[in-house]
Amino acid sequence: xxxxxxxxxxxxxxxxxxxxxxxxxxxxxxxxxxxxxxxxxxxxxxxxxxxxxxxxxxxxxxxxxxxxxxxxxxxxxxxxxxxxxxxxxxxxxxxxxxxxxxxxxxxxxxxxxxxxxxxxxxxxxxxxxxxxxxxxxxxxxxxxxxxxxxxxxxxxxxxxxxxxxxxxxxxxxxxxxxxxxxxxxxxxxxxxxxxxxxxxxxxxxxxxxxxxxxxxxxxxxxxxxxxxxxxxxxxxxxxxxxxxxxxxxxxxxxxxxxxxxx
Amino acid sequence: xxxxxxxxxxxxxxxxxxxxxxxxxxxxxxxxxxxxxxxxxxxxxxxxxxxxxxxxxxxxxxxxxxxxxxxxxxxxxxxxxxxxxxxxxxxxxxxxxxxxxxxxxxxxxxxxxxxxxxxxxxxxxxxxxxxxxxxxxxxxxxxxxxxxxxxxxxxxxxxx
Ligand SMILES: Cc1cc2nc3c(=O)[nH]c(=O)nc-3n(C[C@H](O)[C@H](O)[C@H](O)COP(=O)(O)OP(=O)(O)OC[C@H]3O[C@@H](n4cnc5c(N)ncnc54)[C@H](O)[C@@H]3O)c2cc1C
Ligand code: FES
Ligand code: FES
Numbered sequence: 315x316x317x318x319x320x321x322x323x324x325x326x327x328x329x330x331x332x333x334x335x336x337x338x339x340x341x342x343x344x345x346x347x348x349x350x351x352x353x354x355x356x357x358x359x360x361x362x363x364x365x366x367x368x369x370x371x372x373x374x375x376x377x378x379x380x381x382x383x384x385x386x387x388x389x390x391x392x393x394x395x396x397x398x399x400x401x402x403x404x405x406x407x408x409x410x411x412x413x414x415x416x417x418x419x420x421x422x423x424x425x426x427x428x429x430x431x432x433x434x435x436x437x438x439x440x441x442x443x444x445x446x447x448x449x450x451x452x453x454x455x456x457x458x459x460x461x462x463x464x465x466x467x468x469x470x471x472x473x474x475x476x477x478x479x480x481x482x483x484x485x486x487x488x489x490x491x492x493x494x495x496x497x498x499x500x501x502x503x504x505x506x507x508x509x510x511x512x513x514x515x516x517x518x519x520x521x522x523x524x525x526x527x528x529x530x531x532x533x534x535x536x537x538x539x540x541x542x543x544x545x546x547x548x549x550x551x552x553x554x555x556x557x558x559x560x561x562x563x564x565x566x567x568x569x570x571x572x573x574x575x576x
Numbered sequence: 577x578x579x580x581x582x583x584x585x586x587x588x589x590x591x592x593x594x595x596x597x598x599x600x601x602x603x604x605x606x607x608x609x610x611x612x613x614x615x616x617x618x619x620x621x622x623x624x625x626x627x628x629x630x631x632x633x634x635x636x637x638x639x640x641x642x643x644x645x646x647x648x649x650x651x652x653x654x655x656x657x658x659x660x661x662x663x664x665x666x667x668x669x670x671x672x673x674x675x676x677x678x679x680x681x682x683x684x685x686x687x688x689x690x691x692x693x694x695x696x697x698x699x700x701x702x703x704x705x706x707x708x709x710x711x712x713x714x715x716x717x718x719x720x721x722x723x724x725x726x727x728x729x730x731x732x733x734x735x736x
Binding site (some may be wrong): 315316318319320344345348349351352361363365389410412413414416417477492512 | 578589594595596598617618619622631632633634637638639641642685689690705707708709
């Protein structure tokens with residue numbers, strides 16, 4: 315790995331300033347960035363650690379929804395969101411392994427937007443808002459394809475706001491070597507209707523399975539989508555599974571998520 | 577080069593490291609504490625697990641400068657002060673929780689974190705918690721048995 319300058323700002327303002335410099339990059343938990351740097355696929359000149367920035371860590375359920383600081387670890391979401399939004403806490407508790415969860419952050423996961431990551435599915439299904447140091451971005455506009463987001467290079471995810479659905483659940487079919495989702499489905503039943511967000515299946519990242527949403531809007535039960543399966547033509551085929559297999563999993567996991575929703 | 581200070585196993589230490597030095601390298605090469613093993617260096621195997629401010633982390637996937645000012649616990653600090661093994665270490669020895677021993681420091685540190693949060697885990701909870709710790713020798717049953725025994729529970733299946 316190439317060497318770099320390291321800074322640990324205490325305020326969002328200082329972090330933003332440090333990130334505006336040429337070759338600067340944010341460091342969350344490092345669980346994705348550090349391996350990438352070891353492979354020299356990323357070679358930032360300066361790393362700006364966000365873990366000690368004031369106000370970027372914590373789970374706040376005082377408002378109508380849930381606001382999670384951008385540098386909050388998966389482990390903290392798993393424990394602190396368990397009462398208010400169990401489906402989200404359950405998702406966080408299933409990311410990687412305990413040591414990864416103790417370092418990896420929600421902001422890092424959403425900024426990276428890995429096509430097999432878990433949080434993107436939660437954000438899209440819940441209708442979350444991604445708050446940066448510059449603006450609020452609705453999840454619908456935020457995800458823009460595999461590893462692509464609406465973030466500018468020097469933009470920091472300071473918080474993520476989740477409206478809490480009437481019922482919801484996340485089902486993940488683990489790819490046992492990487493511990494990411496081979497396919498993951500987040501179902502959220504909200505006042506505006508049902509949203510079904512799928513991760514791991516598509517080459518363009520997280521998406522909504524609208525055919526299932528329509529069926530579930532008239533009848534929120536696994537039976538309503540019995541026999542329904544998503545179109546595999548845009549899905550990933552790799553050594554872990556074919557597009558057809560993934561399409562099948564989307565149906566199975568959606569039915570399981572509906573049944574488990576609470 | 578930056579100088580970092582940490583409290584490792586109750587002893588204040590400092591080391592000169594580069595910004596790119598990972599914590600496992602700082603422990604092993606700068607501080608000469610080779611009990612923490614590096615199996616993969618890609619955050620897959622868990623051999624390098626140590627505790628930073630009480631949380632189990634993969635020390636190959638954290639920069640040493642991020643541990644500046646932290647309390648770090650490694651395998652070297654786990655035995656009693658007279659050198660005798662602690663209850664988890666002893667259980668690993670008694671229940672065939674290791675063969676070559678390469679994964680063992682990470683297994684012990686991971687098990688220690690588990691039992692602190694969950695003093696009587698079920699076998700399923702133990703296996704879930706060991707998700708990020710790979711062992712090439714034991715087939716895991718001995719490790720699971722050792723953690724069951726260390727938490728005062730009877731292992732379900734004998735390893736022998
Ligand atoms: C063994 C293993 C298993 C894993 N399993 C899963 C899994 O099952 N599901 C899953 O979803 N993920 C999984 N991950 C990924 C993990 O969740 C990472 O923690 C996450 O993807 C990145 O978060 P981080 O905080 O570590 O970010 P970093 O690695 O620090 O950063 C990742 C990227 O995001 C940028 N960034 C970081 N924080 C911010 C911020 N606040 N604002 C803007 N940009 C930012 C960085 O500049 C970098 O480009 C796994 C990782 C490992 C190593
Ligand atoms: S050496 Fe750190 S996880 Fe393998
Ligand atoms: S005892 Fe050899 S790798 Fe676990």
